[in-house]
Amino acid sequence: MAETPARTETVEFLERRTREIGWFPEVEVKFSYWHGGRRLMDGSTFCWPNDSVLQDAREEGERLCRAYGIDQNSSLELIACRCDREVVKVRSAAIDRHWQHPETDRGLPRSQLISCRLIWSSKTGDAxxxxxxxxxxxxxxxxxxxxxxxxxxxxxxxxxxxxxxxxxxxxxxxxxxxxxxxxxxxxxxxxxxxxxxxxxxxxxxxxxxxxxxxxxxxxxxxxxxxxxxxxxxxxxxxxxxxxxxxxxxxxxxxxxxxxxx
Structure with missing residues (x-):
């Protein structure tokens, strides 16, 4: 996991004390199954701090298509969508000052959406x-x-x-x-x-x-x-x-x- 945030800022908590937060990049790829234009179910989800997650997602898509006999002409469709975010971590008060996920988001911003889109379909290929x-x-x-x-x-x-x-x-x-x-x-x-x-x-x-x-x-x-x-x-x-x-x-x-x- 990334140890260095993309950016940082200081926020004031309800107790009127400040904490340093870091915004860390996150790339999520999620599959879903479709039939006749209707969503049947969600599939696997892959999440990592950078684009290296895409190779694992591609291999999973290929595996699922082989396992279920899905191709361009199938009535069953498998799609993969990508969502890029920045997620919040809080600087620890410990000696090593490491970054950690907050125990609660009370008084904190939540993840920041960067972009989201369809990246692949078993019917149309790569977007x-x-x-x-x-x-x-x-x-x-x-x-x-x-x-x-x-x-x-x-x-x-x-x-x-x-x-x-x-x-x-x-x-x-x-x-x-x-x-x-x-x-x-x-x-x-x-x-x-x-x-x-x-x-x-x-x-x-x-x-x-x-x-x-x-x-x-x-x-x-x-x-x-x-x-x-x-x-x-x-x-x-x-x-x-x-x-x-x-x-x-x-x-x-x-x-x-x-x-x-």
Whole structure:
């Protein structure tokens, strides 16, 4: 396993003490089985800090195809999807200052999505390199009701973590991918409820992601991509516990909207 993080930062825990965290690269390849356009079951998962995992995954795909008689003409399809992330580890207080997985993610950011896409199918073979896939920027606005002692704070950026979740295999199989999961132009604004009958405060979170489409999928980036994005991409946000939390009495008012800028 990698012993050196890709980057580090210092975060403040609920106890008002700081810890150094490191972001470590992780490459995950996961198989799934399909028949008649329906997902039957998940297959093996391979996970490692670098691309060396791809050789093991390729050998497993070839083995499974031999074992089940799967080829380009089979009704059964096996696919492999890749997800690149940065995962959080915490610097130990021990003398050797080693990096370790945190016992809890309370007060910590979670894994950061870098990209995810289909990389191989028993029917279509290897997918083209991600760099060759057409890309499109998509912008989201997520509104979540909030409460707590700091609910009036105008700038909420210090109270929440925000990330994009990886896509499910059924979406990746259609040819949609996340080309860059790092949220750009992220902003968290405090706004009042528009409905006077249900007063309260909201965190309005805006940002931009880069999505990509498999050039073989025939997806029009100007017309067909937005419905796919609206149906499949989830933006997660959660409080860090320092003065603001979700208003559980109004969670039905949470919503996320997407547009093509």
């Amino acid at each position: 083209p390199p991600l760099a060759s896939w057409p890309r499109r920027m998509v912008t989201f606005t997520k509104t979540v009701p909030i409460a707590g002692e700091a609910k009036e704070a105008l700038d909420l950026s210090g109270y929440f973590f925000v990330r994009a979740k990886g896509l499910e295999h059924d979406v990746l199989r259609k040819g949609l991918a996340i080309g860059n999961g790092a949220i750009q132009d992220l902003a968290l604004e405090n706004v009042r409820a528009e409905c006077a009958d249900r007063p309260g405060r909201f965190a309005r979170i805006t940002g931009t992601l880069t999505v990509a489409v498999d050039p073989r999928a025939g997806i029009d980036c100007e017309t067909a991509i937005l419905p796919l994005v609206q149906e499949s991409i989830e933006i997660e946000s959660w409080p860090n516990g320092r003065g603001v939390h979700w208003d559980t009495t109004r969670l039905q008012e949470e919503r996320t909207d997407w547009v093509l800028p």
